[in-house]
Amino acid sequence: MKNKTIKVDYLARVEGEGALYIKIKNNKVSDVKLKIIEPPRFFEAFLRGRMYTEAPDITARICGICPVAYQMSTVHAIEQAFGVTVEGQLRELRRLLYCGEWIESHVLHIYMLHAPDFLGYPDAMHMAQDYPDVVKRGLQMKKAGNAIVALLGGREVHPINVRVGGFYKAPSKQELGQLAEKLKWGRDAALETVLWTAQLPFPDFEQDYEFVALRHPTEYPFNEGRLISNKGLDIAIQDYENHFIEEHVAHSNALHSMLKERGAYFVGPLARYNLNFDKLSPLAQEAAKNVGLDSICKNPFRSIIVRSIEVLYAFDEALRIVEGYELPEQPAVRFQPQAGIGSACTEAPRGILYHRYKLSGEGLIMDAKIVPPTSQNQKTIENDLLNYVEQAILLPEDQLTWQCEQAIRNYDPCISCATHFLTLHIERE
Amino acid sequence: MSISSQILLIGIGNEYRGDDSIGLHVIRALKERELPDTLLIESSGGGAELIEMLSSVRIAILIDAVSSGGKPGAIYRFDALKQTIPAQLSFQSTHVFGVAEAIELARVLGRLPPSLILFAIEGENFSICVGLSSKASEAVQKVVERVSCEVQDFLKELRTEFPQEDEISRNGLII
Numbered sequence: 001m002k003n004k005t006i007k008v009d010y011l012a013r014v015e016g017e018g019a020l021y022i023k024i025k026n027n028k029v030s031d032v033k034l035k036i037i038e039p040p041r042f043f044e045a046f047l048r049g050r051m052y053t054e055a056p057d058i059t060a061r062i063c064g065i066c067p068v069a070y071q072m073s074t075v076h077a078i079e080q081a082f083g084v085t086v087e088g089q090l091r092e093l094r095r096l097l098y099c100g101e102w103i104e105s106h107v108l109h110i111y112m113l114h115a116p117d118f119l120g121y122p123d124a125m126h127m128a129q130d131y132p133d134v135v136k137r138g139l140q141m142k143k144a145g146n147a148i149v150a151l152l153g154g155r156e157v158h159p160i161n162v163r164v165g166g167f168y169k170a171p172s173k174q175e176l177g178q179l180a181e182k183l184k185w186g187r188d189a190a191l192e193t194v195l196w197t198a199q200l201p202f203p204d205f206e207q208d209y210e211f212v213a214l215r216h217p218t219e220y221p222f223n224e225g226r227l228i229s230n231k232g233l234d235i236a237i238q239d240y241e242n243h244f245i246e247e248h249v250a251h252s253n254a255l256h257s258m259l260k261e262r263g264a265y266f267v268g269p270l271a272r273y274n275l276n277f278d279k280l281s282p283l284a285q286e287a288a289k290n291v292g293l294d295s296i297c298k299n300p301f302r303s304i305i306v307r308s309i310e311v312l313y314a315f316d317e318a319l320r321i322v323e324g325y326e327l328p329e330q331p332a333v334r335f336q337p338q339a340g341i342g343s344a345c346t347e348a349p350r351g352i353l354y355h356r357y358k359l360s361g362e363g364l365i366m367d368a369k370i371v372p373p374t375s376q377n378q379k380t381i382e383n384d385l386l387n388y389v390e391q392a393i394l395l396p397e398d399q400l401t402w403q404c405e406q407a408i409r410n411y412d413p414c415i416s417c418a419t420h421f422l423t424l425h426i427e428r429e
Numbered sequence: 430m431s432i433s434s435q436i437l438l439i440g441i442g443n444e445y446r447g448d449d450s451i452g453l454h455v456i457r458a459l460k461e462r463e464l465p466d467t468l469l470i471e472s473s474g475g476g477a478e479l480i481e482m483l484s485s486v487r488i489a490i491l492i493d494a495v496s497s498g499g500k501p502g503a504i505y506r507f508d509a510l511k512q513t514i515p516a517q518l519s520f521q522s523t524h525v526f527g528v529a530e531a532i533e534l535a536r537v538l539g540r541l542p543p544s545l546i547l548f549a550i551e552g553e554n555f556s557i558c559v560g561l562s563s564k565a566s567e568a569v570q571k572v573v574e575r576v577s578c579e580v581q582d583f584l585k586e587l588r589t590e591f592p593q594e595d596e597i598s599r600n601g602l603i604i
Binding site for chain 2: 042061064065104108112113123124125128129132135136139142143146158
């Protein structure tokens with residue numbers, strides 16, 4: 001059969017809701033549509049007219065998986081508008097909080113969502129029947145990430161302790177010190193995870209991507225840096241909208257984000273790793289080299305190894321911060337709101353998350369723009385499907401469908417936070 | 430978690446997805462009942478966290494919204510120790526590693542609590558909005574009553590199994 005249509009109305013093991021449509025004509029792919037259903041331009045509208053103080057708690061609710069990323073992009077963007085700089089231990093605490101979220105999110109994806117693909121299981125439950133200790137290790141590692149987020153964020157899900165200027169309450173040296181044992185265990189488990197993911201079977205699939213990530217002069221990026229790519233992009237975050245554009249596409253409610261000059265681009269662990277390998281801790285660099293992972297990786301299926309390297313880095317970095325911590329004099333820096341526009345990108349687990357806010361002199365949000373990582377990767381995911389399906393076109397349909405889903409899962413797409421909607425339904429109390 | 434809390438009630442949902450927030454509303458209403466020895470939690474339904482919470486209690490009751498094509502407001506009750514959670518029930522979780530997966534994974538790993546009851550409520554409107562449909566609101570009241578009764582029954586069982594001090598001396602178990 002030379003003509004066929006692959007239709008997956010419900011993508012399993014992808015965070016949120018999405019659908020995929022691929023049309024094959026004469027053994028050539030003639031159409032690929034990754035359809036994204038869910039929306040939050042709602043939140044952009046919801047934020048208008050609210051005080052800046054409410055923004056971190058509102059945006060944290062956009063995604064249950066990466067609330068810290070939303071909070072971090074929010075506070076950094078507002079701080080940029082207000083001319084506030086957060087330094088020293090408060091800045092370190094923000095990095096630590098981000099370590100917690102990367103661990104939680106990456107470990108969930110590695111163990112529960114992505115690994116079953118490589119081992120031929122339909123889901124983590126079936127994998128656990130044969131690999132109970134592996135799954136238990138994943139759950140235990142995630143718990144260590146949760147412990148960081150719970151301590152700094154005030155609770156595990158939807159942290160509430162983050163504010164513009166810092167935190168509502170900073171943990172004591174002793175409280176933070178109690179994390180150390182869990183983190184040491186987690187670092188060892190992360191090393192095992194790197195070894196374990198590296199021996200999975202990977203298809204031979206490399207593409208000439210444009211990787212985009214933050215780049216900071218002295219550290220692997222979480223909250224700050226310039227936006228760079230392997231194809232010449234090197235801009236301040238404030239120039240983001242001069243270089244990136246969001247386009248409506250007919251088949252999806254989601255907006256596709258493109259580079260104005262060159263189109264599709266790739267954000268997330270692979271992009272960060274390729275553009276910042278030299279900023280990983282020596283332990284993480286060594287672990288990558290030990291498993292034969294070059295400093296540049298262009299195979300998105302291998303992103304599971306790169307995620308495990310980032311988990312190792314996050315545990316290593318978290319330990320460094322915990323061990324060097326001193327209680328700051330104030331949990332937040334003092335400032336006065338001022339009218340202006342502020343923007344920020346931070347590195348969410350899935351890639352750069354852009355926020356821009358227009359604020360009044362009293363600190364009211366006049367306008368908000370949010371570009372999540374998955375909408376930035378969407379065009380690249382479609383391109384991957386186009387190129388990957390052609391290589392695998394003679395496979396039986398169920399296997400081909402599975403491989404398409406796997407190709408999508410390489411990006412750990414968080415579809416629930418990626419999209420925008422056109423009709424608003426808001427009920428205010 | 431308080432050590433004295435032997436019963437855990439978890440309401441699962443997303444505040445901003447209409448009837449998906451049913452579980453959260455049930456928990457808020459149950460808080461007013463001030464049930465003894467009972468811990469109430471609002472959760473966004475992340476599977477790994479659920480497994481963690483479930484493995485540390487004796488009795489857990491989960492309340493979540495579903496979309497299975499049934500009549501809006503319909504209430505399903507499952508005893509997870511006696512049955513698997515039907516795959517055709519689509520839990521409206523923003524996270525695909527969600528409630529049903531968490532329960533089944535916990536079962537495989539031997540981490541289910543001795544008692545686990547799941548109340549699933551058929552939602553009607555899962556669009557992006559705040560607030561419940563009228564059918565879902567009615568169901569919330571029914572589930573609150575039912576869960577309160579079950580908690581009382583569990584408490585009676587627990588008292589029989591682990592008698593309180595006054596009951597202990599009354600029954601002459603300890604001198």
